Amino acid sequence: MEIFLQQLINGVTLGSIYGLIAIGYTMVFGIIGMVNFAHGDVFMLSAFIALLLLLLLTQMLGLAAAPAFVVALVAAMALTALWNFAIERVAYRRLRGSFRLAPLISAIGMSTFLANFVTVTQGPNNKSIPPMWDEVIKITSGGAYDVTLSYKQILIVVVTGALLAAFWFVVQKTSLGRAQRACEQDAKMAALLGVDVNRTVALTFVIGAALAAVAGSLYLLQYGVVKSSDGFVPGVKAFTAAVLGGIGSLPGAVLGGLLIGLIETLWGQYFSSDYKDVAAFSVLAITLIFMPSGLMGRPDVEKV
16 A cells, blocks of 8 residues: 555656646647657756756755755746747748648647757757755655655646646636637638737747646656657657647646556556556557546537
8 A cells, every 4th residue: 555655656756747748749639639749858848947046056056955955947938838939930831721631740740840859959968966855754654665745846836737727727817728728629710800810829838838848847846867769659648638638728637647647657567667668558448438628628529
C-alpha cells in the first residue's frame, strides 16, 4: 500500500505536467483544427530558457532560489509566448487556407527545427540545475516504506489546478473566450461578424506557449534535468492526453494528462517500465473504441 500511494503521488505530479502541455494542443486544435506537433518542442525550449535563467540568477547574480524561480518562470512564459507567436506568423498563418496536410507538414518541420536549434546551441547532453526545495512531508512512516510528498509536487498540482480554473474562466466568460468559441464553430462566419480571426488564433498560440512554459519550468524543477530530445516524447504523450480527455475540452486535457501519468507510473511499478508507453496508448485505443470523442469531448456535428 505504501508503494501504491507513493506511485499515485508521482503519477498525479507527472500527469499535471502532461495536462498543462495538453491544454495547448487542445486549444489550437479546437479553433483551427490543426495538430501543432511543434508544441512539445516549445515545451522543451521553455525548459531550457528557464534553466539558463535560473543558472544566471542563482549562480552569477546570487539570487535566492525562490525569487529566482519566480523570475525565471515569468521570463520563460514571456519569451516562449514570443517564440510561439513568431512560429504562428511564419509557419502556420499563410497555410491556414491551404489543403489540410500543409499546416501539419509545416508543424513537423518546425518541430525538427526547434529540436536541432537547441541541440546545436546547447548540445545533446543532459543539462541540470542544483537541487531546489527537496524538503518533503512524510505521509506515512514506520513501515517498510515511507510515503513522502515534496513541496515541489504540491506546487505542481496547485499551479495546474489554478491555471485550469483561470483559463476555463477566460474561455467561458471573457470576450477572448467568446471569440475563440466563435472561431471554433465557424471561422468564416465569425470573421463576417467582426471577430478578428488572426488575432484570436495568435493569442491562442501565445496562451498555449505560456502554459507550456509553466509546464517546462515545473518539469525542470521536479526532475532537475532536461535535454534537447525531451520535446518529442512528452509532446506525444500530452497530445495523447488531449485526445483521451476529449480534444477541445480544457478539463478533459488535464484529466487525460492525469490518467496518462498514473498509467505510466503504476504500470512501471507493478509490471514493466519498458512497456509503460504501450500501456498508455492501449488505454487510449480502448477508450476511443467505445468513446470516439474522448472522455469529456463533444461529438462533431457535420454542417450541411
